[in-house]
Amino acid sequence: xxxxxxxxxxxxxxxxxxxxxxxxxxxxxxxxxxxxxxxxxxxxxxxxxxxxxxxxxxxxxxxxxxxxxxxxxxxxxxxxxxxxxxxxxxxxxxxxxxxxxxxxxxxxxxxxxxx
Amino acid sequence: xxxxxxxxxxxxxxxxxxxxxxxxxxxxxxxxxxxxxxxxxxxxxxxxxxxxxxxxxxxxxxxxxxxxxxxxxxxxxxxxxxxxxxxxxxxxxxxxxxxxxxxxxxxxxxxxxxxx
Numbered sequence: 001x002x003x004x005x006x007x008x009x010x011x012x013x014x015x016x017x018x019x020x021x022x023x024x025x026x027x028x029x030x031x032x033x034x035x036x037x038x039x040x041x042x043x044x045x046x047x048x049x050x051x052x053x054x055x056x057x058x059x060x061x062x063x064x065x066x067x068x069x070x071x072x073x074x075x076x077x078x079x080x081x082x083x084x085x086x087x088x089x090x091x092x093x094x095x096x097x098x099x100x101x102x103x104x105x106x107x108x109x110x111x112x113x114x115x
Numbered sequence: 116x117x118x119x120x121x122x123x124x125x126x127x128x129x130x131x132x133x134x135x136x137x138x139x140x141x142x143x144x145x146x147x148x149x150x151x152x153x154x155x156x157x158x159x160x161x162x163x164x165x166x167x168x169x170x171x172x173x174x175x176x177x178x179x180x181x182x183x184x185x186x187x188x189x190x191x192x193x194x195x196x197x198x199x200x201x202x203x204x205x206x207x208x209x210x211x212x213x214x215x216x217x218x219x220x221x222x223x224x225x226x227x228x229x230x231x
Contacts, residue, residue: 035221040124042205043221058218090159104219106159 138206
């Protein structure tokens with residue numbers, strides 16, 4: 001079955017450490033997204049990528065970085081500059097960013113906590 | 116800035132009660148509208164969507180939503196809820212045009228608890 005795989009499911013970060021969250025999709029989707037979910041705040045867009053080797057900042061990109069070297073992969077790095085990284089991170093994909101009529105598919109998420 | 120507002124953070128109902136969850140958005144242009152649901156321990160999934168045409172949209176599991184353009188609203192309804200509807204519900208908007216083309220903006224989410 002096609003879908004989005006996020007790993008790990010749980011991740012712990014020490015102070016001053018960078019951590020990378022993995023997101024892989026086998027849906028052949030062009031666009032991929034990273035959202036952060038906090039209680040009472042819904043989902044907020046961190047970064048998105050329309051095609052390989054291209055990505056754009058979302059609404060809360062500070063303290064995060066991404067890469068899109070392959071169509072199926074869109075890893076998110078939470079850097080030490082992100083002062084409040086504890087959250088639930090969701091990866092999503094869609095056929096094309098330009099075709100806004102296509103709803104996005106979501107992974108199961110990674111819960112990041114600070115030690 | 117474009118925004119989506121869900122009126123209630125937590126709704127508690129008994130089985131067979133009727134449900135209406137409010138959703139309003141701030142943008143005056145052309146939009147696509149979505150409701151997503153996240154059941155406990157499961158990933159976010161699409162409940163229903165509106166692109167154009169009939170403003171009353173029917174989704175899975177007996178849910179429906181009505182787009183009222185004049186009120187910038189897209190409220191979710193279900194005539195009779197079940198215990199299995201316990202979940203968190205998110206309204207989302209995709210704005211067409213400009214730099215926001217295709218991106219989803221989510222509301223804060225509403226937790227629905229249904230007591231048997």
